[in-house]
Amino acid sequence: MAEFRFDIKPLFPLEIIKVTSNLLPHTFRGDRRQCLDATSKMSEVIDRLGQLSAVSQGLNKPVTTAQRLRMSENQTIYLLSDTSYGANGVVMGLLKVGTKDLYLFDEQGRTRKVEQTPSILDFYIHESRQRGGLGKHLFEYMLTDQNWTPVKCSIDRPSEKLLNFFKKHYGLVRTIPQANNFVLYEGFFDEEASMG
Ligand code: ACO
Numbered sequence: 001m002a003e004f005r006f007d008i009k010p011l012f013p014l015e016i017i018k019v020t021s022n023l024l025p026h027t028f029r030g031d032r033r034q035c036l037d038a039t040s041k042m043s044e045v046i047d048r049l050g051q052l053s054a055v056s057q058g059l060n061k062p063v064t065t066a067q068r069l070r071m072s073e074n075q076t077i078y079l080l081s082d083t084s085y086g087a088n089g090v091v092m093g094l095l096k097v098g099t100k101d102l103y104l105f106d107e108q109g110r111t112r113k114v115e116q117t118p119s120i121l122d123f124y125i126h127e128s129r130q131r132g133g134l135g136k137h138l139f140e141y142m143l144t145d146q147n148w149t150p151v152k153c154s155i156d157r158p159s160e161k162l163l164n165f166f167k168k169h170y171g172l173v174r175t176i177p178q179a180n181n182f183v184l185y186e187g188f189f190d191e192e193a194s195m196g
Helices: 032-057 066-071 134-146 160-170 190-194
Strands: 016-019 075-082 090-105 111-125 154-156 182-185
Touching (some): 016 134, 032 066, 032 090, 032 111, 075 134, 090 134, 090 182, 111 134, 134 160
Parallel strands (some): 111 154
Antiparallel strands (some): 016 075, 075 090
């Protein structure tokens, strides 16, 4: 698990916290000095988890870094912690999501521009805790928080593990072929179709 030289508890008053471009936990309250301290520690947490995710997926550079989150306009990272582990607690997982304007093929092969498409951008649970339900726990928290449903999500370059995850937990298997790196499942366009 990801351990740090500092105590993570002040950053994680809740098991799951979310972070946007200000690099602060959504729960953060504090003065300027505390803010600088929290941002610098949070950057370290995000960089470490982003690095572990990249290694786990066999990527040569991370999809997620604190610097990229700082520059983003509509991305959110959810971080899952276990503050009772060891002296400083540990961070066990990361889920980065955002919205993207994408050109997508629908089920009939027509091109559609879909604005603000919900997108799963990076997802990682520490190796020592995979396949124990933590991924589902973190993902469900995100779905509720964003008010998204799995079939309406686009997934950026999913790994085999993530494709299995969608199959197991949400029964999603059949994809709509795309020209880009995003995977969509059948049903993605259903609401628009029924509205004519
Ligand atoms: N092999 C095949 N399927 C797997 C594996 C694996 N090693 N690990 C998880 N899964 C799938 C299976 O469907 C599994 O169910 P099963 O054990 O009954 O076969 C299910 O996920 C388990 O669900 P959870 O326990 O809730 O998921 P977990 O805590 O393992 O988190 C995650 C899922 C995030 C994909 C995790 O396995 C992981 O970090 N994998 C490595 C990194 C990765 O591939 N991330 C996705 C990259 S793509 C992207 O982010 C857009």
